[in-house]
Amino acid sequence: MKQTSDFIKMKKNGEKIAMITAYDYPSAKLSEEGGADILLVGDSLGMVVLGYESTVPVTLDDMIHHTKAVKRGAKETFIVTDLPFMSYHISREETMRAARALMQEAGAHAVKIEGGEEAEEAIRDLTRAGVPTVAHLGLTPQSVGVLGGYKVQGKTAEAARKLLEDAKKLEQAGAFMAVLECVPRQIAAEVAGALTIPVIGIGAGKETDGQVLVYHDLIQYGVSRTPKFVKSYSNVNDQIAPAISTYVTEVKSGAFPGQEHTFTMKEEELEALYG
Numbered sequence: 299m300k301q302t303s304d305f306i307k308m309k310k311n312g313e314k315i316a317m318i319t320a321y322d323y324p325s326a327k328l329s330e331e332g333g334a335d336i337l338l339v340g341d342s343l344g345m346v347v348l349g350y351e352s353t354v355p356v357t358l359d360d361m362i363h364h365t366k367a368v369k370r371g372a373k374e375t376f377i378v379t380d381l382p383f384m385s386y387h388i389s390r391e392e393t394m395r396a397a398r399a400l401m402q403e404a405g406a407h408a409v410k411i412e413g414g415e416e417a418e419e420a421i422r423d424l425t426r427a428g429v430p431t432v433a434h435l436g437l438t439p440q441s442v443g444v445l446g447g448y449k450v451q452g453k454t455a456e457a458a459r460k461l462l463e464d465a466k467k468l469e470q471a472g473a474f475m476a477v478l479e480c481v482p483r484q485i486a487a488e489v490a491g492a493l494t495i496p497v498i499g500i501g502a503g504k505e506t507d508g509q510v511l512v513y514h515d516l517i518q519y520g521v522s523r524t525p526k527f528v529k530s531y532s533n534v535n536d537q538i539a540p541a542i543s544t545y546v547t548e549v550k551s552g553a554f555p556g557q558e559h560t561f562t563m564k565e566e567e568l569e570a571l572y573g
């Protein structure tokens with residue numbers, strides 16, 4: 299299994315890091331088999347798995363539950379789990395307890411927290427406590443209410459300068475990796491160039507040290523609308539919906555189950571039973 303030092307090495311060697319989200323046993327298993335370097339148990343599970351409008355309703359218990367399932371599906375892959383909304387803002391103690399549960403109880407190898415310089419203290423505390431921590435800057439979906447929607451971040455010179463400064467502070471605080479979401483490619487390239495830790499982009503162009511996509515977006519599974527930055531490599535929806543409607547039709551017509559799906563008792567046993 300790759301570990302934090304391997305990701306730094308990959309960046310140094312110019313080898314791109316492929317991260318994908320996973321939320322349960324099958325998504326973890328298939329992602330590991332597909333060769334993903336890192337699995338992210340993202341709080342995006344609130345939207346793509348639990349059907350919420352945003353990531354805000356996701357709880358620490360949700361993250362523990364799903365991380366355990368991912369762990370069972372992918373025993374050989376580095377797992378990062380999101381600390382959910384408000385689980386790292388109330389007190390240092392609550393932050394530590396949340397990270398402890400995700401690592402000790404659920405089996406995550408690292409945690410991820412959202413925010414610019416406001417995340418600096420939590421990253422320092424977590425790292426000091428031995429918790430490998432990923433920073434998440436740019437578009438930070440847990441703050442959608444404050445940001446006023448899911449919009450590209452760091453578009454002005456001032457915002458870009460702030461983003462770069464924040465990223466440097468989070469690296470200084472001890473983050474071993476940063477996710478950069480929804481920023482212009484030039485700024486993402488600038489941030490990746492300025493940091494020694496790997497910068498994983500989503501909607502951040504190709505010049506970051508790696509990419510991350512949401513599992514359900516990547517294979518078009520249960521999602522209908524995807525953002526501009528998503529590339530879908532398959533369309534599972536197009537296979538699932540017709541499969542289910544054919545099943546329903548065959549149950550109603552009696553075409554399913556067929557002989558090949560059916561168990562039959564031997565004649566002599568039947569005779570012994572009924573005479």
Ligand code: KIV
Nearest residue numbers: 319340341342477510
């Ligand atoms: O929750 C998530 O899926 C994420 C990625 C989009 C980076 O945080």
Ligand code: NA
Nearest residue numbers: 340341342380
């Ligand atoms: Na997330």
